[in-house]
Amino acid sequence: MxxxxxxxxxxxxxxxxxxxxxxxxxxxxxxxxxxxxxxxxxxxxxxxxxxxxxxxxxxxxxxxxxxxxxxxxxxxxxxxxxxxxxxxxxxxxxxxxxxxxxxxxxxxxxxxxxxxxxxxxxxxxxxxxxxxxxxxxxxYRHVGDMVLLVCALRHAPYLQRMLPAPLALMAGAGLDLALRLRDGLRDLPGRTLEADWHDTPLPDAHPPLAHDDCIMRGERDAETLDWRFSRSPLAAFRFLYLRRRGEATPCAWFACQRDGDVLRIADFHVGAGLAPQRALARLSREARSAGCRALAIECCLPEPEMTALRRHGFRERQRRPIYARWNGDPQPFNGLRITVFDEDE
Missing domain, CATH: 3.40.630.30 (Gcn5-related N-acetyltransferase (GNAT))
Structure with a gap:
């Protein structure tokens, strides 16, 4: 019984x-x-x-x-x-x-x-x-969705799911070449962004952001980023910093996790004076050089940032809901900016 x-x-x-x-x-x-x-x-x-x-x-x-x-x-x-x-x-x-x-x-x-x-x-x-x-x-109320976005850097493995292998290899090579040329044009000589990888966040590279858009977002500084990523026992992360030639302060950064041949973007920031497409082009070049076949990011972003990712070739794969409960009446906000930084794993 x-x-x-x-x-x-x-x-x-x-x-x-x-x-x-x-x-x-x-x-x-x-x-x-x-x-x-x-x-x-x-x-x-x-x-x-x-x-x-x-x-x-x-x-x-x-x-x-x-x-x-x-x-x-x-x-x-x-x-x-x-x-x-x-x-x-x-x-x-x-x-x-x-x-x-x-x-x-x-x-x-x-x-x-x-x-x-x-x-x-x-x-x-x-x-x-x-x-x-x-x-x-x-x-709790539904306030947004974590969207998994993937951008192919080497297309043949994906095309082989739909096409015969020889045709997939040929078509994939053509697409890869076109995207390399696109990214190269966005990072032309004389305007090239200098890229540096670091195992820990740089202390002076994450100044407080101006928050004048009523987007709800987590606050970041070098100490919090170091704890969240560098000291995490769950995965290994590295920081990619981009600088304009001759400038000491980074104009963009990406916290990245290598997952096989996929480079996952756990968090990022692109400064107001830099076009997101230039930063993403350099990130793609770095990922290709490391042998990655794709970029991936799971996030809930304001529409301008989502649009920049889609224009670069990121495509949605799946969604997870975000729920919140307020202490008292819900505070008004115009959107969310949530990345892996704001999760616990």
Whole structure:
């Protein structure tokens, strides 16, 4: 006979102790989220080493208080126009398989959200399809989508899905040549952007941006970028800086992750005085030189930046929703600028 489900009263939610509950939380992640390697390192990086800390909520079961679920919140600084906001990023929602009941799961998510909203202006996250009804029930609103965009640099592998191999190779070579010529014309001699790769962010290359467009975006500085990318135990990132010849200050930068023969753009900024197409052309040249067959970026960007990516050849592959809940009435904003920087993995 199957055991009866435990009543909701057998569960409780409270603040996790980052020292006492670390091992139990990591065990829940390994059993529920997969990717066993690196979970302990992720806990130390995200909860203990973050520049502004993080909050951990744990779901406990029974009189012994066994940890059977977790929900984390990482603090982020965001800005809308002249307003600075404190945001909470939902992370590490996990419950052991024997305890995945609607009541305890809602209890855990509600507690994490309400606990975070005691200390911040809004909470946001990236729920999977199964979790969307739950976050809606908790008062979250759909505010945008993370869009995966891919730009082919070597076309033959893609054309072989539709054409015979010899024809795909010929057509791919022609397309590759045309795009190399296009990118070369955008980076003409005498106007060539100088490119430098670094393992860590340069300290003086990320000045505060002017926020006069009411786009909601995360604030970046060298310290936060170093923690988010250089010190991440989950992936290896490098920074590409572009400079105009003779200038010391970069006019654009890209945080990149090599994934096989794909170069993934995790974050980027192009200065106001530089055409995005020039920066993307140089990035493409660098990726080709490294042997990459494609560029990829997952982001939610204002329309001018999305248009620049599409004009360069980026094509949409899939979408993930972004949901947010405000502390009080929603603050008005004209759009979102969210990249991998604003996620936890």
């Amino acid at each position: 199957n055991a009866e489900p435990a009543p909701d009263a057998a569960y409780s939610v409270g603040d996790g102790d980052l020292a006492r509950d670390a091992e139990a939380a990591v065990a829940v992640w390994r059993a529920s989220l997969g990717q066993v390697e690196g979970r302990a390192a992720k806990f130390a990086w995200f909860y203990r080493d973050a520049p502004v800390g993080a909050l951990l909520q744990v779901l406990r079961f029974g009189p012994g208080g066994e940890v059977v679920g977790t929900a984390g919140v990482g603090w982020r600084t965001m800005r809308v126009g002249a307003r600075q906001l404190r945001a909470g990023l939902l992370a590490d929602m996990a419950v052991l398989s024997g305890h995945r009941l609607l009541g305890p799961a809602l209890q855990l998510q509600r507690a994490a959200c309400e606990r975070a909203l005691q200390a911040c202006d809004l909470v946001y996250g990236f729920p999977n399809q199964n979790a969307v009804p739950v976050v809606k029930r908790l008062g």
